[in-house]
Amino acid sequence: GRDIDELTQHPDLALDEAKRAGCTRAASFTWSLKERFNRVHEIETGLRRAIAVDELKLAFQPIVDLASGRIDACEALLRWDHPTLGPVSPAEFIPIAEGMGMIESMTAWVLRSACSAAASWPGDVRIAINISPASLKSSDLPANVIATLLETGLSARRLELEVTESIFLDDSGQTNAILRELQRIGLRLALDDFGTGYSSLSYLRSYRFDTLKVDQSFMAGVQDNREDRAIVHAIGHLARALDMDTVAEGIETEDQLMHARQAGFTNVQGYLLSRPVDRDAIGRLIASGPLLPKAVPVGIRTA
Numbered sequence: 001g002r003d004i005d006e007l008t009q010h011p012d013l014a015l016d017e018a019k020r021a022g023c024t025r026a027a028s029f030t031w032s033l034k035e036r037f038n039r040v041h042e043i044e045t046g047l048r049r050a051i052a053v054d055e056l057k058l059a060f061q062p063i064v065d066l067a068s069g070r071i072d073a074c075e076a077l078l079r080w081d082h083p084t085l086g087p088v089s090p091a092e093f094i095p096i097a098e099g100m101g102m103i104e105s106m107t108a109w110v111l112r113s114a115c116s117a118a119a120s121w122p123g124d125v126r127i128a129i130n131i132s133p134a135s136l137k138s139s140d141l142p143a144n145v146i147a148t149l150l151e152t153g154l155s156a157r158r159l160e161l162e163v164t165e166s167i168f169l170d171d172s173g174q175t176n177a178i179l180r181e182l183q184r185i186g187l188r189l190a191l192d193d194f195g196t197g198y199s200s201l202s203y204l205r206s207y208r209f210d211t212l213k214v215d216q217s218f219m220a221g222v223q224d225n226r227e228d229r230a231i232v233h234a235i236g237h238l239a240r241a242l243d244m245d246t247v248a249e250g251i252e253t254e255d256q257l258m259h260a261r262q263a264g265f266t267n268v269q270g271y272l273l274s275r276p277v278d279r280d281a282i283g284r285l286i287a288s289g290p291l292l293p294k295a296v297p298v299g300i301r302t303a
């Protein structure tokens with residue numbers, strides 16, 4: 001350290017690092033810890049301002065029904081262009097917002113903006129919104145959802161909430177109660193990034209998820225990797241037997257699309273179909289008709 005403030009700060013950063021990695025561990029200060037600290041600090045101060053000055057934006061990515069080729073739903077994805085850091089990924093700033101206790105106001109903003117966009121789409125196109133585990137602990141969420149639906153005129157069945165398996169990790173019973181309350185309102189629930197958490201199949205028995213979204217890491221390996229192919233096919237069949245919709249995430253190639261079809265997935269999402277785009281562009285994309293040719297029923301297919 002170059003002065004007394006730095007000298008006292010650096011051991012604290014090393015201590016945080018040791019705690020982050022688990023217990024009974026020693027860690028030394030390194031300058032990369034300091035860089036990380038400065039970046040997080042900059043994101044924290046930036047986030048407070050971002051909400052106030054409307055810097056956050058939503059992008060929408062289509063989720064396409066394989067049978068009809070049409071857009072079934074669109075996923076709302078947060079975008080943030082930081083004035084000096086440039087674009088910051090939601091995967092980076094959402095955990096920081098959670099740590100700052102800002103996630104509830106952010107979720108409320110996403111809900112309102114996404115539902116108001118969806119209200120202008122044709123009545124059969126749904127909107128999917130990511131809900132972080134921290135938001136699911138808030139008993140305000142169901143009331144907030146109802147207020148947003150009333151305000152925007154969107155019907156509950158057109159709103160799908162995407163949650164990840166991590167919500168089940170430290171369940172105090174509250175998350176469970178809130179999930180049930182959301183289902184009672186009539187929302188659809190999707191299990192996002194399936195296969196990357198603990199993937200306990202007992203969740204599928206205890207909760208009625210409407211949709212299973214298989215993590216893109218499995219689709220990425222489907223062409224070259226026999227294990228990924230086997231897992232994707234098994235999940236496709238399981239979900240069909242349980243009467244759930246299945247989304248293959250991260251479809252970038254025709255080959256991955258073919259595997260998603262063969263595994264019996266009902267829906268696909270990925271750059272091959274469309275990248276996430278802004279509100280005007282998604283409106284035009286929905287209006288332009290099917291993104292894929294209609295699937296030919298197996299019995300009718302010719303050589």
Ligand code: C2E
Nearest residue numbers: 077078089090091094110130131132250251252269270271
């Ligand atoms: P997610 O919910 O699994 O979203 C899918 C991510 O995959 C998005 O990344 C999307 O842009 C990306 N993606 C879509 N198609 C492809 C593809 O073909 N190839 C590749 N390589 N990637 C593809 P994004 O937008 O960076 O979001 C990352 C994560 O941040 C999301 O993962 C979600 O967990 C979280 N997130 C985004 N928006 C929100 C939000 O409004 N609230 C909360 N709580 N989390 C959000």
Ligand code: MG
Nearest residue numbers: 075130162192
């Ligand atoms: Mg998602």
Ligand code: MG
Nearest residue numbers: 192193213249
């Ligand atoms: Mg996902």
